[in-house]
Each structure stands twice: as structure tokens, then as C-alpha cells.
Amino acid sequence: MKLPVYLDYNASTPADPAVVAYMLPFFSEYFGNASSKTHKYGWIAEQAVETAREQVASLINAEPAEIVFTSGATEAINLALQGVFRAYHSKGRHIIISTAEHKAVLDTCAYLEKQGAEISLLPVDRLGKAYPEELKKLVRSDTILVAVMHGNNETGTLQHLKPLSDIAHSVKAVFMSDTTQSCGKVTVDVNEFGIDLCCVSAHKIYGPKGTGALYVRRKNPRVALSPVMFGGGHEKGLRSGTLNVAGIAGLGKAAEIAASGLWEYGTEMSRLRTLLEQQICDNDFCFINGSVKDRLPNTTSITFPGIRAEQLIARLPDYAFSTGSACTSASDEPSHVLLAMGLSDAEARATIRLSLGKKNTTEEILAAAAAIRGAVSQLRSKA
Numbered sequence: 405m406k407l408p409v410y411l412d413y414n415a416s417t418p419a420d421p422a423v424v425a426y427m428l429p430f431f432s433e434y435f436g437n438a439s440s441k442t443h444k445y446g447w448i449a450e451q452a453v454e455t456a457r458e459q460v461a462s463l464i465n466a467e468p469a470e471i472v473f474t475s476g477a478t479e480a481i482n483l484a485l486q487g488v489f490r491a492y493h494s495k496g497r498h499i500i501i502s503t504a505e506h507k508a509v510l511d512t513c514a515y516l517e518k519q520g521a522e523i524s525l526l527p528v529d530r531l532g533k534a535y536p537e538e539l540k541k542l543v544r545s546d547t548i549l550v551a552v553m554h555g556n557n558e559t560g561t562l563q564h565l566k567p568l569s570d571i572a573h574s575v576k577a578v579f580m581s582d583t584t585q586s587c588g589k590v591t592v593d594v595n596e597f598g599i600d601l602c603c604v605s606a607h608k609i610y611g612p613k614g615t616g617a618l619y620v621r622r623k624n625p626r627v628a629l630s631p632v633m634f635g636g637g638h639e640k641g642l643r644s645g646t647l648n649v650a651g652i653a654g655l656g657k658a659a660e661i662a663a664s665g666l667w668e669y670g671t672e673m674s675r676l677r678t679l680l681e682q683q684i685c686d687n688d689f690c691f692i693n694g695s696v697k698d699r700l701p702n703t704t705s706i707t708f709p710g711i712r713a714e715q716l717i718a719r720l721p722d723y724a725f726s727t728g729s730a731c732t733s734a735s736d737e738p739s740h741v742l743l744a745m746g747l748s749d750a751e752a753r754a755t756i757r758l759s760l761g762k763k764n765t766t767e768e769i770l771a772a773a774a775a776i777r778g779a780v781s782q783l784r785s786k787a
């Protein structure tokens with residue numbers, strides 16, 4: 405067993421060797437600029453980008469022309485939120501987001517608020533679920549955008565998006581969903597879910613870091629966006645800048661592999677997670693956060709009342725996992741997602757996230773569960 409055991413796949417995943425092999429020729433051999441229209445170097449690069457566009461579109465049941473390549477999900481989210489805010493100014497300035505959103509959404513909306521946007525927060529319940537009845541109370545004729553994430557990065561809770569997107573569309577608002585964690589783990593279908601904007605990040609689906617995509621609906625309705633980046637008019641003017649051909653090719657390959665293995669992935673992750681939860685949690689030793697019914701198959705958020713998650717992590721250097729999300733564990737704040745779900749400050753600080761992935765084995769899961777249980781008991785006996 406290789407130490408430390410990696411149990412933080414929602415923070416990032418290792419690139420699949422098949423993805424790396426597929427990317428390599430695009431660094432030195434086929435290094436052309438995908439915008440060079442006058443020679444073969446450019447054509448080969450462009451072909452690689454267009455193949456990736458089809459592969460990414462296919463993962464979410466979109467059309468290739470609806471995919472805009474970016475540097476990742478954070479950039480895609482910025483383009484979506486800032487782009488809608490500027491393009492829909494004449495309709496209004498009201499934006500609704502759920503309280504369990506990722507920092508990329510929260511921080512961008514905080515910025516837009518300074519630019520004159522009015523932000524309303526859609527609450528979530530104890531399981532992290534957002535409800536159509538609550539959204540109905542918030543939508544208005546000047547609402548331009550509703551954003552509710554699909555799979556939560558900390559708890560794994562999955563939202564039923566269609567009832568929410570229907571309400572957004574009833575006031576002609578754009579419906580956005582941060583699908584960074586759900587793409588490649590469970591089915592994401594932009595048509596079935598009524599999604600107008602959503603995002604993919606390669607490094608969350610066994611592809612390279614620094615590459616992602618934004619889905620932008622082109623019909624029923626066609627979404628208008630103002631660009632954030634200018635210079636050259638790449639990606640239909642929505643994202644200027646020379647395309648990262650190797651990264652985009654890797655994203656496409658990763659999307660293709662994820663799409664073809666969705667069922668096997670779900671089955672194996674659920675098996676490992678069930679084992680992990682059964683081994684760690686019995687009686688009132690701990691409790692699991694999020695919806696047990698609607699959850700990403702690889703994610704578990706566990707609270708051990710009476711301890712501090714950092715102390716637990718400090719005792720377990722052979723296991724790589726986190727308190728909340730990688731994006732917030734740098735700060736001292738308890739998880740805003742758990743607080744939004746109604747956990748107390750102390751409970752939120754007593755919570756760890758374990759997110760499993762394709763390379764985890766039964767042996768690793770059993771060892772991790774035993775180590776975590778042992779360390780929790782030790783911490784409690786000292787208290």
C-alpha cells in the first residue's frame with residue numbers, strides 16, 4: 405500500500421495515463437496554433453480542439469458549438485456570471501444563488517454586488533437540498549440568473565435541477581449550474597435538467613489541471629454572454645487567447661473515458677464508500693452529512709462530535725483528506741456549506757471530507773477507516 409493514501413479526489417485527480425499519452429504529441433510534434441488557418445500545423449491543432457469539443461459536448465448531451473474552452477471551472481463560472489450580468493442589464497440586476505455554492509460562485513457574486521447586482525440567497529435544508537417552493541418566493545421579473553450547483557464538493561449532495569430550472573425559466577431567467585463535481589461521476593444532461601450554463605474542469609475528471617469548459621445554450625433559449633477576456637476573438641469572441649491545445653485534447657479524452665465508464669465508476673465508488681462509512685460509523689460515534697439518497701457516489705462528509713478536524717488530520721499523516729473543500733481549508737473559517745445546512749460552528753469544525761477515486765483499493769479503505777476510528781477515539785479519551 406502506497407502512503408500517504410489519497411482520499412481527496414474532489415480536490416483534484418491524477419491524470420489518467422491514457423489522457424497523458426493522448427496529450428503528449430500536442431506539445432512538440434503537433435504544436436501548431438489552432439487559429440493558424442494557412443497550414444497543416446494549424447489544421448491538426450484545430451482538429452484536435454474540435455474533437456475535444458465533441459467529446460465534452462457528448463458528456464453532457466450538448467452540441468459541440470455550445471462548448472467554450474477555458475482555463476478551468478473557476479474561469480467558466482466567472483465568464484458565466486459576469487457575462488450574464490453585463491449582457492442582461494436591460495432586463496435587470498437580480499441574481500439568485502444557493503447558499504451551498506462553491507467559492508468561485510460566491511466570490512464572483514460578491515464582486516458583482518459591488519458592480520450593482522442584487523444577490524438573493526436560496527437556502528438549503530439539513531441535507532443540503534434546495535427547494536422549488538423556496539425559489540418560487542425569490543424569483544422576480546427582473547431576475548436575470550439563478551445558479552444552483554449540481555453535486556456539492558463537500559457533502560456530495562445532488563440537487564434535482566429540473567424543478568428549479570423550470571421556475572427560473574418561468575421568469576425568463578438564465579439557469580446556471582456548477583456541474584464541476586457531478587460531470588463524469590453521474591449523468592449530467594443539459595436538456596433533461598434545463599441547464600443554460602454549466603461547467604467542466606479537466607483535473608476533477610482525471611485530466612490535466614488548467615483546462616475546463618463552459619457550456620452555453622444556443623437555442624430554447626439562446627444565452628447571451630459578454631466576454632471577460634478580450635484579444636483575438638477566439639471561441640466565438642467569448643474567450644480570447646491562444647487555445648491550450650494539449651490541455652483541451654486531454655480534457656476531451658478525459659471526458660470520453662468518463663462518459664464510457666460512468667456506470668462502472670458509480671458502482672465501484674458506492675461500494676468503497678459504503679464500506680468506508682460502515683467501518684467508521686456505528687451507533688453515535690459520528691454522523692454523515694448530506695443526502696444519503698441523492699449523493700455523488702465517491703463523497704462522504706463525516707462529523708465526529710467533540711473533536712477538531714485539524715487535530716484528526718494532524719494525527720493521520722499517512723492519509724490525505726481534508727476538512728471541507730481545498731479552497732476553504734486554507735482559511736480558519738468553518739465550512740459555509742455545513743453552516744448553511746444548519747450544523748453548529750463546533751459540528752462544522754468537527755467534520756472531515758473523504759472523496760474517493762478510481763485508484764483507491766479495498767485495502768486502502770479498510771486501513772483508512774481503522775486509522776480514523778483509532779485517532780478519533782484517542783482524541784476523545786484525551787478530552
Ligand SMILES: *Cc1c(COP(=O)(O)O)cnc(C)c1O
Pocket residue numbers: 414415475476477478479506508553555556557582584585604605606608615616
Ligand atoms: C474544483 C471546483 C471548482 C473550480 O474548478 P477549477 O477548474 O479548479 O477552477 C468549481 N466548483 C466546484 C464545485 C469545484 O469542485
